[in-house]
Amino acid sequence: MNIPISQFFQLLSDDTRLRSLLLIQQEGELCVCELIHALNIIQPKVSRHLAALRDAGIVVDRRQGQWIYYRLHPELPDWASQVIDTMVAEAVTHEPFIHDLSALAEMPNRPDAACCA
Amino acid sequence: MNIPISQFFQLLSDDTRLRSLLLIQQEGELCVCELIHALNIIQPKVSRHLAALRDAGIVVDRRQGQWIYYRLHPELPDWASQVIDTMVAEAVTHEPFIHDLSALAEMPNRPDAACCA
């Protein structure tokens, strides 16, 4: 898992990808429909940006029934994890991340990965 | 000095800007001609990218005679400094940064900011 540094930053430079990634890091694992709800962004847009993160090796996905869950790549380089952690710590005090998190918490019929894995 | 997070990453996503910024952080302060030499990139390109960093508040410049020196903005937010420090630590072990640093060290007639400020 060797991500060119400038590619990594290029991926974090888009708001949809950045918000997705921070939510994923904060929550551990999220499926596409949770991100759609939390971010209030249409499905193809969310999927497209998640695919970019996956293709670069920043996240991995796993299918569970009809849902596809994304989490950080387990072998992310240290520097990348550090940057993501730094940004989560920063983002929790600012919009739009605060709102994204509460929208996620209030999502109705949220699928629960833990309950049925 | 309040830089939107995604704009910050957008700026670091270009190789010329990233290499410039890491060199500036490593060296404390550099003028344009030093960067031109270290990076082996034509002058208008270097200047253009430095202007982008300056306009975003990531670096500040000062004129000293015919040279213009760039350094990190003294009031950069903590998260931004942390990210830059993380990346310098990473980059020193990889190309092209290693080469950039040695090209700078071997620059002939290198202006010395300290000697005549």
Next chain:
DNA sequence: ATCGTATATACGTTTAAACGTATATTATCT
């Protein structure tokens, strides 16, 4: 087998970045 839900991908268009070349600006030296 069909239907509904979740997700991914393809396509054509629009928006934004980056580029090289040319020119302008500001300082130094003669």
Next chain:
DNA sequence: AGATAATATACGTTTAAACGTATATACGAT
């Protein structure tokens, strides 16, 4: 004042991202 050096900016072009809409795929339930 004129010449040279360092740097910045403007301009037109090319390259690359992002977008919305439409469609394809995979699964679960009936």
